[in-house]
Amino acid sequence: MAQTGALGDKIFRAVLLLAATSILLIVAGIFVMMVQNAMPTIGRFGIGFLFGSEWKPAQEEFGALPFIYGTLVSSVLALIISVPISLGIAIFLVEQAPKGIAKPIAFMVELLAAIPSVVYGLWGIFVLAPFIREYLGPVLQGYLGFIPLFQGRVTGIGMLTGGIILALMITPIITAVVRDVLEAVPTTQREAALALGATKWETTTIVLGNAASGIAGAVVLGLGRAIGETMAVTMVIGNSPQISASLFEPANTIASLLAANFAEATDRTYLSALIEIGLVLFLVTFVVNAFAKILVMGVASRNGKAA
């Protein structure tokens, strides 16, 4: 005798399975297509593509290094600025703020995430860049000018501006994930610390210890976001493929290069080079995000909650 709803369950399962596998197929499809289209330059330049430092499409010279460098430095700069701020906000929201204050602040932070990238870019050009040129740059040079990072001419457009914009953009996501991770830490951990005579601050360190791998995950997730961000960075980073020690100098990132040049790339080799560098970006973000997910999942399962 057939069980009630057995057929329905079977169909339901099949549909879900289809949906789940289609995602895998899409990702695999993108990857294969990119590799195919990048074949001309992969074949011609080999591994040297990653380490060349000249990017001159007219002369068919394609070195990805300045873009990889710019992507990594601007992203790490964004993390250095954003992580302490995000942690501070999340800790405040979960451990300190009365409910009446926490709600509106959390809402504001989430709102930041909803602002379109191009708006951040405009703000970067019209507010942040002049601010860096007039105030922040001279001050940094005044006090820290002996460090190569802060030498050179301050135009307001460059690596630092890109990093700050990115920091703003990834702060909401890092804050939101850290907040979730902190909330997942059981109250009994806080009470255990308090019962031993821990202060508020000491209790918070216990909570952070519980959440450590989840926080690491949030940071890596933010890194993934920063690496892939395009529009706002294109608008403020200066789009100049050079490797310079100074944060005030213009630079360029992979995502920004693609956004700015894809439309006019007609030559087959040039197109192939762009796709290959896109492939690099794809692989890097894929690995970074997978890593982040694993870290965040670790915390949730340790605390007996599903992610």
Next chain:
Amino acid sequence: MENKIRVSNLNFFYGKAQALYDISLEVPEREVIAFIGPSGCGKSTFLRTLNRMNDTIPIARVAGDVIIDGENIYAPGTDVVALRRKVGMVFQKSNPFPKSIFENVAYGIRINGIHTSKTDLNERVEKALHDAALWNEVKDRLNTSAFGLSGGQQQRLCIARALAVQPEVILMDEPASALDPIATQKIEELVVELKRDYTIVIVTHNMHQASRVSDRTAFFMLGKLIEYNKTEKMFQNPDDRMTEDYITGRFG
């Protein structure tokens, strides 16, 4: 002898809901007091008023006095951190920190700055583990994660952690309710053992446990203290009819 804890006319509210009504009771030093009563009668709430753990609940409100060693712990300006160091707590579900066995016990010693040297710290950790009857089981794996211990061992680790900061009173909220009979027996033996040095208040749903470990028993119902007496008297010849009914299991 001066009583260790003196509670008078304690009322407790969660927002508008009153959870404790006019509780008065005294706890002599170095005795074990058991709190019994049906679920939801306020045992945990009352226990948590004794180390101000309820401070963490925003809607909680307390009226009345809790006097420990002659000092009202609800007086303005009370050092809650110092209070909690003096009045330790063990919870229903064991809650070790995600650290090694050693670091779990060392934590309270460190944050309170009790130790004088590294050797002193080691000795204190060892002593606390001895006192919690756990040393022999963990002495070869002090640096492994506390989560690798069994449920009963984790609970004794939490007791060791509480003992390490040298409290004078230990509050235990159903410390054995998640444990098997053998682990439970270990905890009970431990409680009787600890009575030599500490004043202990223990919440339990197990009548036999109350009669085995405690000197006095307090019976609560619906937020009221119905009867508070020597445990022998309570279990043989209680003053109150309701106590008798509850102890003999005549109502749920």
